[in-house]
Structure formats: structure tokens, C-alpha cells
Amino acid sequence: MKVIAIASDKGGMGKSTAAVNLACAATEDGFKVAILDFDPQASVGRWARLRKKLGLPPRPLVETCVAIDIKDRLEELRASGAHLVILDTAGRDNNAITEAIDSADLVLTTCHPTDLELSTLGPTLARLKTKKTKHFVLLVDWTAGAARRRVDAIGAVNRAGGVVAPVTYTHRADYRVAIENGKGVTEYQPFEPAANEIRSVWSWLHAELSMSGDNAEAHAAVA
Numbered sequence: 001m002k003v004i005a006i007a008s009d010k011g012g013m014g015k016s017t018a019a020v021n022l023a024c025a026a027t028e029d030g031f032k033v034a035i036l037d038f039d040p041q042a043s044v045g046r047w048a049r050l051r052k053k054l055g056l057p058p059r060p061l062v063e064t065c066v067a068i069d070i071k072d073r074l075e076e077l078r079a080s081g082a083h084l085v086i087l088d089t090a091g092r093d094n095n096a097i098t099e100a101i102d103s104a105d106l107v108l109t110t111c112h113p114t115d116l117e118l119s120t121l122g123p124t125l126a127r128l129k130t131k132k133t134k135h136f137v138l139l140v141d142w143t144a145g146a147a148r149r150r151v152d153a154i155g156a157v158n159r160a161g162g163v164v165a166p167v168t169y170t171h172r173a174d175y176r177v178a179i180e181n182g183k184g185v186t187e188y189q190p191f192e193p194a195a196n197e198i199r200s201v202w203s204w205l206h207a208e209l210s211m212s213g214d215n216a217e218a219h220a221a222v223a
């Protein structure tokens, strides 16, 4: 079982949107996926309740969690045969961010390539500096063609000691509307650009996490 923490010290950076969409893409790929929602506002929990109400599949599994329970919950999920757990933290929840980072195989920090958002990365990068955990800043580009802005953002992240993921996704209405419909973009509009870009981010993560063994097991399990 692999664990991804989505962490930033600021809210509104797109963490829950990434958690939901990556979880849906990994589920579509045959993995047993759970999201642990640490946000007291439980936005992913609300999304899961909407799925239930609409009769959509109960996968990915979504559970709310508090920092103190994280290790026990991960053990339970491991025992239940989960392949991937995504920890969706809330900005400013110090304990949850620390525990999530300590429990993760890989940490992602979503960020738009704007000065305002990039300037909030400092505390998150400082947390990661002393850890061996893989960490990537996942840039959520405003438009697919904003290459110049992306290059500048990569420079800013690197100067702050961070690494930008070699894949990206963009700012599109589909991400918001899919969640409002209890779905990830791969379910909502499976053949549209948002679904394709999320699948490519998932595919990169899958390789970074060396999940090929789990993948074979997952495909055998769903066969």
C-alpha cells in the first residue's frame, strides 16, 4: 500500500480537488483507493455523501480522520487490502500536516503559478527540508498554453528548495463542475482534456510510487 499526502500550509490551493480527481483516476485504473479527509470542513466527505445520494459507486472509499488516528487508520486500510491512500489535509492544521507528511511515501503540494500562491510555499517546503519523503509541487496552470508563467514558477519553486512535478493539469470549469456532480473529471467527462491530463498525472504518480506490483495485483483482483 502506498500513501500520498496532499499538503500545503494554505487553504484554497486545490488540494481537495487533486485528492478527489487522482483518487478517481487511480480507481478507474483498477486500484483500491481510499481518501482520508483531515479537513474539519470535510469537503471530500461532502463529495462522498453526494455520491452516495446519487447512487454512484462507493469507490474511492472516503473517511474523515483526525491527526491522532492516522497510523491506526492506515493500518486498518492496509489490512483491508487498500492499494493507495490519499491524505487530504487542511491548510493551517499543523498536526495533521506533520502526521500526514510523516506517514506518506510521497507528498504533493498543489499550487497555481501566481506570485501570491508561490509565496505561501515557504513553510511547507521548510517542513519537507528535513524529511527524506519525496515531495513535488504540482503546478495547476491557468491555461494549457501558459508556458512562460510555468517556467518562471519552476524557477521560483527551485530557488525556494522545491521540485516541480514534470506533469501538470490546468484550471478548468470541469474540475469544479465534476465535484459538484459527485464525480471526478474522469467520470464526468471521460474523453475531455481535464480527464486526460488527470490520467497523465496519475500515470506519473503511479511510476513514482513504483506501484507496478500492486497494479498486477489490482488488475488480478478486479478481473
Ligand SMILES: Nc1ncnc2c1ncn2[C@@H]1O[C@H](COP(=O)(O)OP(=O)(O)O)[C@@H](O)[C@H]1O
Residues within 6 Å of the ligand: 010, 011, 012, 013, 014, 015, 016, 017, 018, 043, 140, 169, 170, 171, 172, 173, 175, 176
Ligand atoms: N484545476 C482546477 N480548475 C478549476 N477550479 C479549481 C481547480 N482546482 C481547484 N479549483 C477550485 O478552487 C477552489 C479551491 O479548491 P480546493 O480543492 O477546495 O482547495 P483546498 O482543498 O486546497 O482548500 C474550489 O472552488 C475548486 O473548485
Ligand SMILES: [Mg+2]
Residues within 6 Å of the ligand: 015, 016, 017, 039, 043, 088, 089, 090
Ligand atoms: Mg480542501
